[in-house]
Amino acid sequence: xxxxxxxxxxxxxxxxxxxxxxxxxxxxxxxxxxxxxxxxxxxxxxxxxxxxxxxxxxxxxxxxxxxxxxxxxxxxxxxxxxxxxxxxxxxxxxxxxxxxxxxxxxxxxxxxxxxxxxxxxxxxxxxxxxxxxxxxxxxxxxxxxxxxxxxxxxxxxxxxxxxxxxxxxxxxxxxxxxxxxxxxxxxxxxxxxx
Numbered sequence: 001x002x003x004x005x006x007x008x009x010x011x012x013x014x015x016x017x018x019x020x021x022x023x024x025x026x027x028x029x030x031x032x033x034x035x036x037x038x039x040x041x042x043x044x045x046x047x048x049x050x051x052x053x054x055x056x057x058x059x060x061x062x063x064x065x066x067x068x069x070x071x072x073x074x075x076x077x078x079x080x081x082x083x084x085x086x087x088x089x090x091x092x093x094x095x096x097x098x099x100x101x102x103x104x105x106x107x108x109x110x111x112x113x114x115x116x117x118x119x120x121x122x123x124x125x126x127x128x129x130x131x132x133x134x135x136x137x138x139x140x141x142x143x144x145x146x147x148x149x150x151x152x153x154x155x156x157x158x159x160x161x162x163x164x165x166x167x168x169x170x171x172x173x174x175x176x177x178x179x180x181x182x183x184x185x186x187x188x189x190x191x192x193x194x
Contacts, residue, residue, distance in 0.1 A: 013089070013146075015153035016082025017075040023153040025079055028072035029143070033136055035065030036106060040129040046121055055118035058125070062110040069103050079153070089150055095142035102135045 015023035039061045046054035076096060080086050109128045112120040146152040 012151040012154050012156065013083050013085035015079045017078035018153075021155060023075075023079065025072055025075040026143075026147075026153070028068060028075060032065040032069035032072060032103075033140070035061045035068065036102070036129070036132050036136060039065065039106075039109075040126070040133050043121055043126040043129050046118065047126060052118055055113070055121055058121065058129075059110065059113050062106055062113065066103065066106060066110060069099070069106075073099065073103070085150075086146075086152055089146060089152070091142045091145045091150065092152075095139050095146065098135050098139035098142065102132045102139065105132050105135075 015025065017024045039058050042054045042057040042061060045051070046058065073096075076099075080092060080096065086092050105128050109120075109125055109132075113125060147154065
């Protein structure tokens with residue numbers, strides 16, 4: 001469903017996989033991130049206790065994380081293919097490539113545990129889980145760069161001819177091209193934010 005009043009002539013890269021103007025990819029990514037981080041934590045608990053509960057928890061967390069990562073990746077791919085501006089961002093490719101690498105590692109990690117049980121956790125599974133968490137720190141950083149620096153999926157709402165924004169960058173820009181100094185003075189004076 002498209003909401004024309006929310007689509008002011010924006011030059012921000014647009015998320016094409018969305019529901020009522022809300023990008024789907026950022027709604028899904030917390031799930032695999034949480035599952036993969038919790039896998040590391042449950043592996044550490046298994047290492048300290050040797051309790052099979054933690055080995056089973058890790059296997060389930062990896063499985064759920066992989067399913068949710070596939071859904072998030074599909075939505076991210078739709079966004080990348082749907083907007084040339086996103087495809088032109090090096091941060092988008094670093095974000096995507098790092099996440100694909102993390103998923104491949106976790107897929108191997110899950111399969112190894114499925115085949116060999118808790119014997120696959122120490123040390124290999126634990127090390128792989130740690131590597132994935134470190135990769136996710138990098139790809140998460142790149143994801144936030146896309147939103148906060150490149151404004152991917154951010155819609156500017158125009159009211160009374162002024163852009164309604166939540167922040168002004170250190171370069172004095174509101175959004176991609178509107179300078180605070182160009183705004184008219186009045187009750188809605190946004191120049192004071194700079």
